[in-house]
């Protein structure tokens with residue numbers, strides 16, 4: 241164990257601007273910190289749905305003055321795991337992007353395979369794969385998009401711990417763990433996996449150094465840290481929801497009305 245103290249930017253008061261229902265909620269502080277630390281020029285998300293993960297990446301880019309662009313690719317029709325949904329989801333995502341992240345976010349309303357032609361090989365700094373979660377689908381997404389990732393770029397996979405229905409990301413990610421040198425996995429929530437594509441220059445970087453170290457104790461500390469960070473964010477959100485309004489409790493002595 242290196243015993244280094246890790247104090248990421250999400251600790252300095254990250255307040256997600258987008259809060260919608262999604263199992264991605266457990267990974268928001270990590271998403272924010274990862275973007276801050278790798279300072280991506282190009283982010284691509286495969287599977288944005290109502291935008292929880294995508295807008296966490298975007299918020300970090302904006303608040304940390306990162307000069308890059310972010311693309312969300314989705315047919316915005318749903319799949320067999322989300323079920324089909326109507327166009328109101330896309331419209332809501334579009335409005336949120338326009339209101340908060342105009343000028344550097346792009347929504348590609350199409351199938352992943354159609355979007356491939358819009359990206360050069362070795363160009364993506366951060367790729368997030370979160371489409372259909374069957375083994376075959378995630379394998380196809382990774383195989384098609386891996387060449388588009390820059391050497392040294394990061395690929396994230398959601399749901400690497402979800403062993404439900406016909407989800408197979410966990411199985412495919414286990415195979416990738418055997419094939420890649422720089423691999424890391426969060427176990428909390430539905431799990432989030434990360435792979436660093438070999439190559440590229442890597443400056444010393446506290447977060448990546450811990451994630452891709454071979455030191456299990458450091459890695460477990462990082463897992464604990466982000467499990468607590470996501471619980472803390474959720475607790476803060478609950479407190480806000482139930483906080484009495486300014487005027488409440490101010491009439492009468494001792495807060496009694």
Ligand SMILES: C[S@@+](CC[C@H](N)C(=O)[O-])C[C@H]1O[C@@H](n2cnc3c(N)ncnc32)[C@H](O)[C@@H]1O
Pocket residue numbers: 261262263264286287288289290291292293294313314315316317318319322350351352353370371372
């Ligand atoms: C699990 S959801 C994404 C969740 C999202 N990242 C979040 O933060 O909550 C998966 C999305 O991928 C989309 N999708 C699945 N397969 C697709 C494909 N081949 N092409 C385009 N979109 C696809 C679905 O429409 C759905 O909106």
